[in-house]
Amino acid sequence: MLLPGTLELLILKAVSLGPLHGYAVLLRLEQLTGSALLIEQGALYHALFRLEEKRLLKGTWGISDNNRRAKFYELTAAGRRRLKSDREGWDRLAEVMRAALAATKSEV
């Protein structure tokens, strides 16, 4: 299960390693998360469209490895900044959550 907002962050991360078409994003995400997260494919594309509309991703039509017309997504400058800030935010949240959940009775 995905927390809201995490899918977009994951996509930004996936694409940050180089331009990918939609299907490759899916594969990359499965690879990055070790298939631990179930990603709905329709939702993935909707997220891609949203990110493109927000100008965090830039989509261009190109040719895939097996010579088919595919749309490739890459990070824009804004996307890169967003990835950085969201990642820091996520790290902080994870840290806080972990600390909070790890608290023992004596610490309260």
Next chain:
Amino acid sequence: VWGRLLSWISSLGGLIGRSRAERDLADEAAFHLRARTEHWIGRGHSEREASRRARIEFGGLESYKEGGRDAKGFRFVDDMRGDLRYGWRQLVASPALSVVAVGILAVGIGATTAVFSALDATMWRPLPVERPFDLREIVILRSSGRVETSFVYPVFAHLRDHATSFSDIVLFDRHDQINLGIRGRARLAPGLAVSGNFLRGLGARMALGRPLAPEDDRADAAVVAVLTHGGWRRLFDGDPAALGEAITINGAPATVVGVTAAGFDGVEPGRPVDVLAPLMPLGTALYPNGLPFTDGRRRQYELMGRVREGISDDQARTEAARLAQQAAAGAGLSSESVSTLGLRDGSQGLESLRVEYGPQLRLLMGISAAILLIGCANVAGLLVARAAARNREMAVRLALGASRGRLLRQMFTECFLLGSLGSAAGIGLALLLRGYLMPLLNQDSAPLDLVLGLNVRLLLLSLGLLGGVGFLCGLLPALHVMRRDLRPSSARGLPRMATDRPRLFAGKTLISLQLALSMVLLTSAFLMARSLINLRGEYLGFEPDRVALFTVNPGLSGYEDTRALDFYARVVDRIAVLPGVQSVSISRYPLLSGEALRVIMGPETGGEEMEVHRNMVAPRYFETMGIPLLAGREFTQADREKAPSVAIISQSLARVLGGATIGQRISVLGREADTEIVGIVGNARFTSVRATTPPTLYLPWSAAYRRGAGPQMTFAVRTVGHPASLMPDIRRALEDVDPLTPAFNLTTQVEQNARSWRRERVFTGVIVGAAVLTVLLACLGIWGTLSYSVARRTPEIGVRMALGAHRGDVVGLVARESFVSVLAGTLVGLTGAVVATHLIEAFLFGVGRLDPVAFGSAVATVFAGAAAATWLPARRAAAVDPVVALRQE
């Protein structure tokens, strides 16, 4: 909302872009599915199974596309189109309401647009020349505060030659009638005598040929002329062969060298000229008698200048004033003659038109804007009433998950749809209306011919009106939607009693205001109508039926003195023998044309000073005009030589002179008391129907020709049949005598009379129309509000009837709702009318400003309309079936 509408419009144009986006969406999904299918094939599945798995994983294709559109912002467009379709269905579903609403808006928008276009043409449109905003009209400011626009020639010449703050100073003088000989025929046309630099100085553009040049404006130059575009169309039917053609200007041969570009018809918007001719070589042809045209005493010419870039108005004015003083001194004139110069904005030409019509146009603009506002209020009322009827639908849509914002948008979309239809119809109406608008404002009989075309300002107005109308109409229904209790009333426990007081109160105040305005307009309308009836029925002292009129000015063809009188005699003889002519005569001034010669009589005879109208008339004039001869005789041919030693006087003059009798001698034209009274005639209106009949002195027609070229004279021809049918014969008879002296102002006395109250007639039409409209609107408003109220109170009415109320009680219940607002509106309206009728007092004739008949009729009309508008909803309320009404609860 407005911006959204625009974006919707633009997205209509962007449908191509949109279809590409749709294709991209599909392509991307296809690519994914193929890649995924191959993935599963690679895992050992059959192609069929692989494809099935891929599709299942991917999910619904439609929801994928929906999400794509959503993300890409197409959702709004789709919704908008849905709203429009839905709105259109709503309009079609209640056609009566839609037609009424569109009609109301169309009238308001049409009237506003028409008046605005007139206002635009008179007040705001710059002259179609280069850099019009550098142009200034040069005027003389008198210490009395009066502004004069006429200069003497020496001042112009000095300014033109020495002014450095102006790049050009041009001179012009309007001639209402120039006798043009074109292709062997004489045509009278308005023209300007101008300085040679006129066209270039103003920066006018040419359609054909060349503009006038300074070299054309020398006394020894060959006479050339430039036609204005309008003149070229009128005089030459737009024939390009006109260029280079030889014409005559008041008899002087001239050559056409150019035609101005379309739109440039002189410097006075609304008073176009046909021909522009240089002053110097034409001088004596244009100014045949009196002072030489360059004389320092002929204060005649108007000046405009183009201020150089970077020169302030103050600098320019100071320099011009200094030069004018020098010129006046040089020409031996008192410096008082140019005392203080002033500059006025000349970008739109002369200011006179703006000054003359501005206030009237603004008043009209106010009336039409008020009509439009009332119309919007009404449409809003109608829409609220309908929205109330749609409560259930709205509630269902809310329950199904529509947001309030969505419903609001729906409401406004419908209003803009109505507004757009209203605008389209209104602009059509404006095109029809504008032809009638300018005659309404035209005070004299001079042609006021404005080009009322579409332009950017008009377009902006239309868009602004559309936005404003859509917003105003949508506001009330939108508030209705925003109310919280938008659930079907069945969801509430108790039938709704009169819980809507505040909102209904707003509606009722609106109705009172509308009724008040209707009252004001209705009262004015009745007053105007009564005046018009009085004007038409007024006994004028002469018989206007079956009299044809036309005017000739032989002076423009070079006739002078006795030659002119002989010319008249020949024309009279010629026409007298035409079949169908009863009698013919001539006079200096036609009756009811507004023209007259007013002189002060009395002191020379030692009597009281008094104002007397004077006319010069030929034999049989009184017979022709049907003015009764009370004593003595008419003038005879023999009197031609005796003028001014014989006179005929009106009955009222006889009375003022202390009972003058035939044979008595009086003093006229400042001479000894040697003029013999040979006749006494009945009193006849002279300048207008309104003016009380003045004492009138008639002298023989030859008295008008004491020296030089005489003035124009008007022929009166009494016919046996309809006078208009004789016009061609008359024209031919005149051409037989001299083809180069044309008749103008061909008309009949009946038409002449009608023209003298034309303004009253048109104003009456406008006010009656506005009154009828506002009364109808107000009634519609009453009807709408009451219908709404009845719809809401149906359960309550049901309860009341179930408890034993009679139909009469129910009718009373509804009627009471409107009674107070009607009464309040009427009272406020009466007060308003008492004040407002001051404004039209000048138009009234034979009826008092506070005429009880007019006021009574207005009250009766308002009550009748209000009663009718109340009756329909009341009847519906009375028809409520208590069983059905309660079951609804």
